[in-house]
Amino acid sequence: MPLTIVQPGRRVRFVSVEAGGDLQSRLAAMGLVPGVEIEVIQNFMQGPFLIEVKGSRIILGRGMAQKIRVA
């Protein structure tokens, strides 16, 4: 499922992201690799999307969050 529908407080696993190689590597460098656990901190309708990955807070644009698939 896309990351955007996950409610705050829930933990999911990163599966993949629909993006070019560059962006994938960039995300990987920040901790987002397949299998990693993500906790959603904040998810308002059109507002900020805040997640915690490997102990860091990462903030995402909505468009970005939509491209991320989790399970």
Add this chain to the structure above:
Amino acid sequence: MRSRITVALTGNPNAGKTTLFNALTGSRQHVGNYPGVTVEHKEGLRRHGDYELRIIDLPGTYSLTAYSDEERIARNYIIDEKPDVVVDVLDASNLERNLYLAVQLMELGAPLVLAFNMSDMAKAKGYEFDTAILSRYFGAPIVETVGHKRVGMTDLLAAIIETAIRSEQKKSPTGVDSAGQENLLGPRGRIPVMNYGEELEKEITKIESIMSKRPIEGKYDSRWLAVKLLENDRELRAKVLSAEVNEQTEKSALHIEKMLGEHPETAIAGRRYGFISGACQEAVRSTIEIRHTISDRIDSVVTNRVLGIPIFLGLMYLAFHLTFTLGETPMDWIEACFGWLGGMVTIWWPEGSESLLKSLLVDGIIGGVGGVVVFLPNILLLFLAIAILEDSGYMARAAFIMDRPMHKIGLHGKSFIPMLIGFGCSVPAIMATRTLENRRDRLTTMWVIPLMSCGARLPIYTLIIPAFFPQVWHTPMLWIIYVIGLLLAVMSAKLLRSTILKGESVPFVMELPPYRMPTARGVLIHMWERGWLYLRKAGTVILGISILLWAMTTFPGLPGEQAAQFEKERQGIRIGTMEEEERSTRIIAIDNKEAEAALQSSIAGRIGHAMEPMLRPMGFDWKIGTALIGAFAAKEVFVAQMGIIHSVGETNEASETLREKLKKSYTPLVGFCIMLFCLISAPCMVTIAVTRRESNSWGWALFQLGGLTLLAYVITVLVYQTGRFFGIGIG
């Protein structure tokens, strides 16, 4: 064994690298020059025992594959300059993610020291590290530090020196391998190797074997290069000219995708994290579960959909307000100083001798440079406010809050910080665009930054507004000017992004550091770094321009007969019968008239006259034109020039006499148009130079220059003509 050691500090952004740098180097720092240096870095020196360490603070980076210019600078320094020791500064409370870079440094074979920084926070979070085990995993000594409390510095220095010595020994042919490294040494002997799993290792070997047939630049370790190529590192791909290698890389990449079901980049990243995970499971213990930290609570308010932007605007207003109010006293003081200086020089000169040199010193240099330095307090305060917001961690949130509105106008959330800095001075602002990864975003932001009315334009507004508008209009007028600048920036950005710089914007992904209490030291250093650039501009370019302008406005000087005429008039007054006071007033008046006449016949004056037909549609006359010539080079000079042209003699923007003169000579509409033109038209030459350097393109810099000037012209003409037509402001 050398007594001088080069140490590069690298690490994730927000890991406290710079604080550590400050703790190590104290005041022995030097911020890199901006013109003509290939690598922009901060350097410092530190003596420890018999050694002198030259420490370089590199920009923060998440990985050795670079995505922004800053990251590129960091990574290229490590790879090309090969420092004696690389210290990776890690945020120990966030170890796993921070170790990603460490793994890559390890693979590179860099002589590595790991600094587990913020170890106090890690302890508070309940983490315990078995540094001996981790050290073996990564092939590097580990030192626990607390940068902002300067804890662990001595141990760190010792580790650095020890690593330098060890690395030296390894290089010598009879070098002995350090016993502690044995467990992890790969086939090549001294570089700890990460195993990527069967499939990837097979492909890596394939690429390597082709590389050995055609040696690529010897500076890269072949295995490391093979991995990077498989990772699709753009820069390195471009450097490899051998078609065979590239072909193999392509083949391998496809093969990996088929076999593992994911891109090689992701596979490689995954394996690295796997390695890290394994190491941490063995060596890191976590005893407390902290879920909702204070940072989170603050964030739920600050990034709140409804409250976020108002809070942000409130903070911005506060920052600006403080800048202007607190800055007044020091500004007056500096002004007085320069005035005194000018007075001293005048007195010191024997009376009556109208030396050119004296004029150069007083009018040209002291006047010109003084006009710039006066605004230093203002600018420093603004940078101070920004430094506090950045160091506390708020700026990251602000960049996020501003991201959506910024996107609507074609900019990036991260564009807003450079734009904010632009209110102080465009030069550090343009340099701040380095954090923007997308080149299009970066170029757009650079182009519109000059529209953020910089500190240099303030004297112009301060001169003109009180001259033409009643007291009650003063603040609103100033506001209007600033807002117009902003609006134009927005529209230009939108226009640029939908025409020349069309394209997808990079999706927003950013790490939010936890909130921290900024240290006085850190904040002051950050403030000074940017303020220094402004001051430097004053000391160099503006000094040069002031001298040039002085020359242009002094030569060729009055033709003999005219000068003689003025002298006759003065004689007449001297022998005439009148009160002393009246006598000196009239002599001064003649002096001023003479100065005005001299200016008319000077080079600048003639250019002004020649330009007049172009200026008329804006309501300007040749006098304004002449003053604008100077302003083109450096805005601050405008006021001084206006003073001279209107024969008020040496003056500054608080001069009542000049204001009266202006009021008599022009209408409020023209006054407004002058401000408008100065606001929009090309910024000072230094800005153009910096744009060219940061964008690496003469074309873009010239486009900025030409575009802004054209925009200024068109808009000012429109405003003036419309105003005249409707009879506004010509009363």
